[in-house]
Amino acid sequence: MARMARALVPVAMAAALLLVATVFMEGAAAATYTVGAPDGLWDMQTDYAQWVKTKTFHPGDKITFTYSAELHDVVEVSRAGYEGCSSANNISASRTGNDVVALTAVGTRYFLCGLTGHCDSGMKIRVDVVVAASAAPGPAAASGPASSSASSSAPLSCIIAGGVVAALHLMQHAVVARPFWW
Numbered sequence: 001m002a003r004m005a006r007a008l009v010p011v012a013m014a015a016a017l018l019l020v021a022t023v024f025m026e027g028a029a030a031a032t033y034t035v036g037a038p039d040g041l042w043d044m045q046t047d048y049a050q051w052v053k054t055k056t057f058h059p060g061d062k063i064t065f066t067y068s069a070e071l072h073d074v075v076e077v078s079r080a081g082y083e084g085c086s087s088a089n090n091i092s093a094s095r096t097g098n099d100v101v102a103l104t105a106v107g108t109r110y111f112l113c114g115l116t117g118h119c120d121s122g123m124k125i126r127v128d129v130v131v132a133a134s135a136a137p138g139p140a141a142a143s144g145p146a147s148s149s150a151s152s153s154a155p156l157s158c159i160i161a162g163g164v165v166a167a168l169h170l171m172q173h174a175v176v177a178r179p180f181w182w
């Protein structure tokens with residue numbers, strides 16, 4: 001019994017450490033978004049202005065354009081090209097049907113489908129890449145990401161404290177159960 005309790009001490013401590021590590025890794029994770037998913041893809045039906053509203057893009061994130069290469073393509077354009085649905089002075093063009101774009105820096109990127117009439121039908125997307133929330137703590141306590149991370153870290157610290165208390169209890173028990181330690 002005592003031996004079993006002593007064996008559990010490092011397990012409890014490892015669990016507490018793992019929780020701490022998870023909290024630190026959460027803020028740095030880069031995300032990959034499939035354009036239009038889950039309700040659509042890179043197609044003629046999806047409202048991309050609406051889709052981007054549900055996302056926050058940070059440097060390091062990626063977006064994937066998934067589509068049939070027989071029906072569409074992906075052209076990165078300037079703001080003027082985006083507004084005028086012109087791919088004449090494009091920045092890049094791809095047509096694999098699964099084009100991955102790395103959002104490497106803060107700024108705005110513009111993409112459209114270069115096939116005739118598709119952009120005019122709404123097949124274009126504007127992606128705003130903004131500074132990650134964790135990199136700019138500041139006094140903005142009321143902002144969404146800051147308050148959500150604060151609320152999620154509170155119960156975790158309770159769990160960690162609980163793990164430490166449990167570990168201490170186990171150590172006490174282990175000591176009491178071994179008579180030659182007295």
Ligand SMILES: [Cu+2]
Nearest residue numbers: 072113115118
């Ligand atoms: Cu198209």
